[in-house]
Amino acid sequence: MRKNLFLLISVLTIFSTLLVACGPTEAPTEAPTEAATEAATEAATEAATEAATEAPSKYHQAPMLDSMDLPPVDERVSDEPMVVPVVESIGEYGGTWHTMTWWDEAGNFLMTIYDPPIRWKADYSGYEPGLLVKMPEWSDDGKTITMTFRKGLKWSDGEPFTTADLKFWWEDMALNEDVGFNQVPWWAHNLDGTTPITMEFPDDVTWVLKFDSPQYIMPYILAQGFWEWRPLMKPAHFLKQFHPDYNAEATYDELDIKDRFWQTPGYPCLMAWCLEEYKAGESWTWTRNPYYWKVDEEGNQLPYIDTVEIEMVEDEEVRLLNTAQGKYDMAFRATTNPTDIPFLTEQAEAGDFHIQPGWMNGAGAWPGWIINMDYHEEQEYDPTTETEEAVEIRELLRDKNFRKGLSVALNREHLIDVVWEGFAEAKNFTISPQSPHFASPEGQELFKEWAEADAEYDPDEAMAYFDAAGFVDADGDGWRDLPSGKPFTLIIDQGDWGGEKVCIESNEVYKQDLEAVGVKVLINDLIGQPDWGIRGDNGLFMLRNTHASELDLWTYPDWIFPLRGAGEGTRAFPMQGAYYSSGGSLGWPAEGPALKLQQLYDQGKQLPTVEERDKIIWEAVRVYIEEGPFVIGAAGDQPMPVVIKNNVHNVPEFGVLGPWAPGSPGNTYPEQYWIEQ
Missing domain, CATH: 3.10.105.10 (Dipeptide-binding Protein; Domain 3)
Known part of the structure; x- marks a missing residue:
């Protein structure tokens, strides 16, 4: 007999969600609105008055950062932080997110730390600014694209992120024929398909791309999961020490290895969590970025979760059994087979988890x-x-x-x-x-x-x-x-x-x-x-x-x-x-x-x-x-068995995991997921 009950529920959920997606939807603002800024300021001021031990602050940080020698959080979140709306509630700081992968590049987690210049909206209805402070601007003839980044962005080690980093990628990596592992991307060519476009970097936050014909697609290509932005995300101050043009003792082979941020602990990053420990073929430990540039609506610096622990599990049956036993706090791709849904449903109570409704494969x-x-x-x-x-x-x-x-x-x-x-x-x-x-x-x-x-x-x-x-x-x-x-x-x-x-x-x-x-x-x-x-x-x-x-x-x-x-x-x-x-x-x-x-x-x-x-x-x-x-x-369009522990909050009841472009679940703001302690 057909097991269509779950499918029917999923389809109805998708249908209702799509109707909403066709109209206006709530989305993160490019920078704090006056109301959000005033609310955050008032909340911070009240807290400081009550404590009477510290100066008023517009933003708040996770307790795990209190003992670290860091600049004030107001100086770390950038001058123009993104304000992220929460799905259910303002979260609690802390906790470790236990999950898994089967790719040696921690691939499915890279679909979680999703922070390109332009990003997919959480409802999949289109695009919005990410690292950019506003959407790109085009010249009248459509041949020149200008992108403006948020002011004051910093790498996770506190060094400024500026367009000098992009210039390093373009001139010293992409256009350098000796760097075989990072060449000019397919979208950065003129209409003939072979001639690279012109890039300019007039100041710290402005990136200009010039094509020989109108090009209204390119900025959105950077929103493709981690595929297209990852090769551009180069901390020049870190990588120059491994680049032969800046260090005569360096080699391009060494540069290739050190440039793998998913395998190089201490690699400066712009995402919510950065790599702290890597055991080849076994596990990854990612910890919060103290310079992360997003806050919630009450001025709390994100992410809520302190640490992400990922184990390497290549065998799909083992991943399924681990998931059924409640080993993972959130598992978006532990199993991709909808026929596992009945088995996981039977194990949900004992494993203290539930299958999140409304998540689909999105298969055509x-x-x-x-x-x-x-x-x-x-x-x-x-x-x-x-x-x-x-x-x-x-x-x-x-x-x-x-x-x-x-x-x-x-x-x-x-x-x-x-x-x-x-x-x-x-x-x-x-x-x-x-x-x-x-x-x-x-x-x-x-x-x-x-x-x-x-x-x-x-x-x-x-x-x-x-x-x-x-x-x-x-x-x-x-x-x-x-x-x-x-x-x-x-x-x-x-x-x-x-x-x-x-x-x-x-x-x-x-x-x-x-x-x-x-x-x-x-x-x-x-x-x-x-x-x-x-x-x-x-x-x-x-x-x-x-x-x-x-x-x-x-x-x-x-x-x-x-x-x-x-x-x-x-x-x-x-x-x-x-x-x-x-x-x-x-x-x-x-x-x-x-x-x-x-x-x-x-x-x-x-x-x-x-x-x-x-x-x-x-x-x-x-x-x-x-x-x-x-x-x-x-x-x-099969349903996907997304498994969430019962003490995890702010995971939306709609998502599409099959397509690569939106970087799901990254487009749903995992930095606002939180674990009830």
């Missing part, structure tokens, strides 16, 4: 299969030696009838029963349902059409589509052959993108469905194998497993716009994307739908308003509906 396709529109057989592609069979397979994969047949041959409802035990909704590939691109009624209608396109299980229609593509059984052996009559086997590269168990079970279901309509299938198990990356990066696969989720297609465009090739950008057009990102030195020139999509992205990033850019997104989605599918999706 989980599981999904990317169809390679640029299939070829050789890593070093040479069109003069390419086999006729490889060309024919690529043409078949590019045939819309063939791809539609692959989609309607899939029995999504059956797959959901087998893989998700009912905890999902059948749909085709999309991005995250919570995306603000589709918040309007017109946008939601288009999103619904996209999700439903070619998603109805119909094996007879699948066979008709295959017949129309010339993909028929030419020799009577029961298997469909290439249009030339040559035998064909559809190879599905099996990885663990979206979870090993999910991929294995989903591939078996899909294989059975395809074989039922005459498609011979081979599952190429590449879990844990180098060939998974090699075949994906170089466009050597036919189909491959995927998990698709994203909120903003301008800042994380790869799911729709083929702008990059190998690595993170590998999707349905790996070679045509590589051509775009390399300025024509790699890959193949774009044509057909890929060219349309690249042109739409170039057009959209030059438009100054959200409304104009959303309409470009809708045009791109229309390409996917009318000329796709390019990715096969089976299900989406």
Whole structure:
């Protein structure tokens, strides 16, 4: 029997939250408002009068800082601190947040210490200033972007954070060809895709970026979790001692190692907690930043929690058991499988925790299969030696009838029963349902059409589509052959993108469905194998497993716009994307739908308003509906088992953990979470 009760509750929660998200929402102010400042001042003055032992203070600090030799808290929170609204209540200082990770870079915790210049709002409805004191400003022609940081920001060791740190990153790291681990990011190129833009640093708080064409997207790219801001976050006063340009005895290899703030205790940081202790492969200890630049509405310097202890647990079953036993105070990604919800619910009372309602994966396709529109057989592609069979397979994969047949041959409802035990909704590939691109009624209608396109299980229609593509059984052996009559086997590269168990079970279901309509299938198990990356990066696969989720297609465009090739950008057009990102030195020139999509992205990033850019997104989605599918999706928007101890407060009842861009739960202000002592 389907276990849809929890899913129904989650969906209703999401629906109501999205309705709220479409309208005005409460968000942190860029700097203390007059009312907030007056309230904080009055509260501080009253406390000082009662104590009669210290001068009036506008702000307050955690007790653990009282014994430290530090400047007054008023001097440490910056001249223009961000005021963060609390979810439930003003918190208590203290406590240790026990949690876990399975990435050697403490990856899922880096999604918690989320403090870029511009940040996602907690309700996912858009952006707001973070380290910046106000939103960026554009020149009249849209080619120059000016960003202004809060005055008085300091690194965790008390040294000023200024644009000199960004200048060090740009001139001594990004533009330095000897620093191979930190190069010019993809967004910092002009329209040709290869020439770096111009950056200027006129004073301590002003950062100016100059492009050769209008560019209204770039600042929001920095809001992408920890992906895009992390490479820029360079404390020059600390790193210069390891940089060969400033220390003749230093090496670039040493600089690479010391620049890893998640592995270097004492590395100055700008986040709520900074690394104090690191045991490779075992644990991390992060402690509060005494110079953190955020306060609550009563003038209390954040964070509330003193320390974060993270243990390394690679085995998912062990993480699940630890979570069920109440070992973690907050666990956002200890398990990502909604089928674990019933088990965790049974253990909640004994473990003194609860499953926080309203947290979703945000998946647009989980599981999904990317169809390679640029299939070829050789890593070093040479069109003069390419086999006729490889060309024919690529043409078949590019045939819309063939791809539609692959989609309607899939029995999504059956797959959901087998893989998700009912905890999902059948749909085709999309991005995250919570995306603000589709918040309007017109946008939601288009999103619904996209999700439903070619998603109805119909094996007879699948066979008709295959017949129309010339993909028929030419020799009577029961298997469909290439249009030339040559035998064909559809190879599905099996990885663990979206979870090993999910991929294995989903591939078996899909294989059975395809074989039922005459498609011979081979599952190429590449879990844990180098060939998974090699075949994906170089466009050597036919189909491959995927998990698709994203909120903003301008800042994380790869799911729709083929702008990059190998690595993170590998999707349905790996070679045509590589051509775009390399300025024509790699890959193949774009044509057909890929060219349309690249042109739409170039057009959209030059438009100054959200409304104009959303309409470009809708045009791109229309390409996917009318000329796709390019990715096969089976299900989406599953609930996520977020486990919170009962003495933890201020965790919101809505969140989206699948997409990388918003850095969840970081966008929900973990610095205002607190532990009741």
